[in-house]
Amino acid sequence: MKIKNIGIIGLDAFHAVAFTKIINAPDQVDTSGFRVTAAYPQGSKNLSYRKEKIPQYSLAAQELGVQLVASI
Numbered sequence: 001m002k003i004k005n006i007g008i009i010g011l012d013a014f015h016a017v018a019f020t021k022i023i024n025a026p027d028q029v030d031t032s033g034f035r036v037t038a039a040y041p042q043g044s045k046n047l048s049y050r051k052e053k054i055p056q057y058s059l060a061a062q063e064l065g066v067q068l069v070a071s072i
Contacts, residue, residue: 005037009072011057012043012050020064039066 006023008016020036041058044050058068 001033004034006034007069007072008036008039008061008066010043011039011041011061012047012054014053014057017057017060017064020061020066024064036061036064036066038069040070040072041068 008020010016016039020039023031023034023036039058039061041054041061043054062068
């Protein structure tokens, strides 16, 4: 089976990391055929409390094997 790569746009909220964990761990939910492989680590420009979380969630995504990319 060919894997379909998924990219995430925005790493300013925890759900981006949570969805990556679910999708990349098919033993929990049947997500066979899909894998989160890239993320564009930007987010809400108007919400400072979310912008502050981007480094933390970017690191968490990288620890799950996700490559950070410079553009969408």
